[in-house]
Every structure is written in C-alpha cells, then in structure tokens.
Amino acid sequence: MARFAIVTSEEIPKQMPAAFRALLPEHDFALYPDLGAADAIDYAVAWKPPPGVLVGLKNLKAIFSFAAGVESFLSDPHMPRAVPIVRAVSDVSRATMSGYAMAQILRYHHKLDHYQRQQAERVWKKTMPREPAETTVTILGTGVLGADLAGRLLPFGFPVVGWSRNPKNIAGIRNLHGPASFDEAMKAGNIVVCLLPLTPQTKAILDARAFALMPAGGFVINMGRGMHVVAADLIAALDSGHLAGATLDVTEPEPLPPADPLWRHPKITITPHIAGLMPPRRIMQNMADTVRHCLKSGKFEHTADLDRGY
Numbered sequence: 675m676a677r678f679a680i681v682t683s684e685e686i687p688k689q690m691p692a693a694f695r696a697l698l699p700e701h702d703f704a705l706y707p708d709l710g711a712a713d714a715i716d717y718a719v720a721w722k723p724p725p726g727v728l729v730g731l732k733n734l735k736a737i738f739s740f741a742a743g744v745e746s747f748l749s750d751p752h753m754p755r756a757v758p759i760v761r762a763v764s765d766v767s768r769a770t771m772s773g774y775a776m777a778q779i780l781r782y783h784h785k786l787d788h789y790q791r792q793q794a795e796r797v798w799k800k801t802m803p804r805e806p807a808e809t810t811v812t813i814l815g816t817g818v819l820g821a822d823l824a825g826r827l828l829p830f831g832f833p834v835v836g837w838s839r840n841p842k843n844i845a846g847i848r849n850l851h852g853p854a855s856f857d858e859a860m861k862a863g864n865i866v867v868c869l870l871p872l873t874p875q876t877k878a879i880l881d882a883r884a885f886a887l888m889p890a891g892g893f894v895i896n897m898g899r900g901m902h903v904v905a906a907d908l909i910a911a912l913d914s915g916h917l918a919g920a921t922l923d924v925t926e927p928e929p930l931p932p933a934d935p936l937w938r939h940p941k942i943t944i945t946p947h948i949a950g951l952m953p954p955r956r957i958m959q960n961m962a963d964t965v966r967h968c969l970k971s972g973k974f975e976h977t978a979d980l981d982r983g984y
C-alpha cells in the first residue's frame with residue numbers, strides 16, 4: 675500500500691480522498707493540510723500546490739499532476755527537483771482537446787460564422803468553399819496534444835505543418851523545429867493552433883510580427899496559455915482585416931475581467947478554458963489509470979522537466 679497526498683491551493687471536494695480510495699482501494703489518500711506524518715507520504719496528486727508544501731514531503735517518489743500544463747509546479751522555487759512530475763495525459767484528454775480544435779477549424783473552414791450572420795438576415799446565398807487542400811493548419815507544439823491533432827486533421831485533407839523545439843518526424847505533416855523555422859511555420863498557416871507550454875521562450879510568441887507573417891484571412895486558435903498571445907496585437911491584426919478571426923480558450927488573466935476588450939470583439943470567440951475540460955469523475959478515473967500503470971510498470975511517463983520548463 676502506498677500513501678498519497680492530495681495537494682492543491684484550489685477548492686476541491688472534501689470527499690476526494692474517499693473517491694480516490696474507491697478507485698484505488700489498495701492505496702491510502704489524505705487531503706492537504708491533513709496529511710498526518712509527512713515522511714510517510716509516497717506520492718502526491720497535485721495541482722497548483724501551495725509553494726513549499728511538496729518539498730516538505732521528504733520521501734516523495736513522484737507527483738501526479740491533475741493537468742497537462744505544469745507551470746504551476748515549475749513556478750514554485752522550492753520544488754523538489756529530483757521527483758518526477760507526471761503530467762495528466764490520456765486518450766480521453768487527447769480526444770477532448772483535439773475535438774475542440776477540430777470544432778474551431780471546421781467552423782472556420784465551413785464559414786459557419788458567415789452563414790450564421792446570413793441567417794440573421796434570412797439570406798440564402800452560397801459562397802464557394804475552399805478545398806481542405808488549400809487550407810494549411812500550422813500546429814505550434816507537436817507534443818502529446820499537437821501530434822494527436824495532426825493525426826486527426828490529415829484524413830480531412832488539410833495540409834499540416836508542425837513546429838516543435840526538437841526535430842520530429844510525424845508522418846504526413848511538414849515537421850519544422852526551432853526558432854529559425856518559426857517564420858516559415860507562421861507563413862504557411864491559414865489556421866494557426868497554439869498547443870505550446872508556457873515557457874520564457876514561448877511567452878508572447880503570438881505577437882504583431884507573428885500575425886503579420888500569416889497569410890491574409892488567417893485564423894488563430896489559442897489552446898495553450900493566455901500569455902502566448904499579445905492580446906492588443908491580436909485585436910489590431912483583426913481590426914486591420916489581416917486576420918479573419920480567433921478563438922481563445924485561454925486568456926491572461928483568467929477569469930477574463932468583464933471590461934476586457936477581448937470579450938466584445940466581433941471576430942473573437944472566448945471560451946473559459948474548457949477545451950480540455952472533463953467531468954471530475956473522468957479526471958479521477960484517468961488519474962487512477964495513470965497511477966496504476968506507473969506503479970505497475972515502475973516507469974513514469976509524460977514527465978515534466980524542470981530545467982526544460984515543460
């Protein structure tokens with residue numbers, strides 16, 4: 675039997691330890707701050723941990739994150755550096771995120787916003803479509819999520835360009851990597867989907883310069899983190915007519931304040947960080963599956979790297 679600590683600074687249901695015990699009856703779960711003997715904790719299940727708490731768990735063997743993005747751990751200067759952080763990755767999270775991106779991409783491709791406006795005027799008028807082959811989708815970040823999206827786009831006939839930090843060889847797409855090929859990736863993308871982690875290198879990566887590189891009439895989808903996009907530059911690129919639209923699932927800050935101009939922009943769709951949202955029951959089930967898999971295999975997969983920053 676291993677002992678788990680559930681550690682987060684967010685409000686979570688008090689019955690979560692009992693729910694985890696039901697999923698993993700061979701283990702014990704305690705909810706921070708009522709952890710009992712800190713040295714007896716083997717693993718943590720965590721998200722946005724209060725800084726300094728995890729380092730106090732001296733015998734921690736691994737941390738299981740509730741989320742795929744792990745910047746809330748990396749920003750803690752006291753994070754125990756030798757303890758692996760396992761990101762929340764599952765078939766369901768891949769499908770959920772890719773489903774959201776596909777919904778936005780197909781909405782743009784089928785001009786659904788245009789037809790919705792026509793409907794309001796009761797106008798029955800066809801606009802000739804572009805073929806998928808004429809619409810390149812650039813995916814910034816071809817990790818777990820970006821690679822999954824690429825695989826789902828190809829059967830539709832969209833050319834896909836992927837951009838990563840290290841060289842990749844994802845079948846069927848144009849694989850680019852590194853800062854030197856960023857411009858090429860942006861120039862190719864009629865649609866640009868951001869699935870990057872937030873790091874010093876990727877912060878504000880989608881700025882006026884990046885938008886100007888995109889072909890006219892382009893569409894931007896940000897599913898990474900709000901700070902990837904310079905909001906004022908996005909608004910300017912939309913207002914000038916250079917970009918046709920944008921969907922932002924993530925903003926800075928979150929929640930987006932009511933007075934923020936992003937809310938009211940007619941070419942921007944805002945969703946409240948729900949692209950990867952799953953019912954709590956599913957999140958816990960995925961977490962339990964990951965824990966069981968890691969403990970059985972003795973291997974921790976999809977781990978974040980503190981030095982790399984994601």
Ligand code: NDP
Nearest residue numbers: 742743815816817818819838839840870871875898949950
């Ligand atoms: P991964 O770590 O698997 O993939 C990240 C990708 O970004 C990798 O391809 C990596 O390159 C690339 N990358 C990182 N830094 C750079 C850089 N400086 N230049 C070029 N490429 C870079 O993460 P996931 O796919 O699991 O998740 C991606 C992000 O999606 C998360 O960090 C999070 O921010 C966001 N997310 C948002 C959710 C939402 O609800 N909106 C839900 C879940 C995640 P390389 O392959 O070479 O390492």
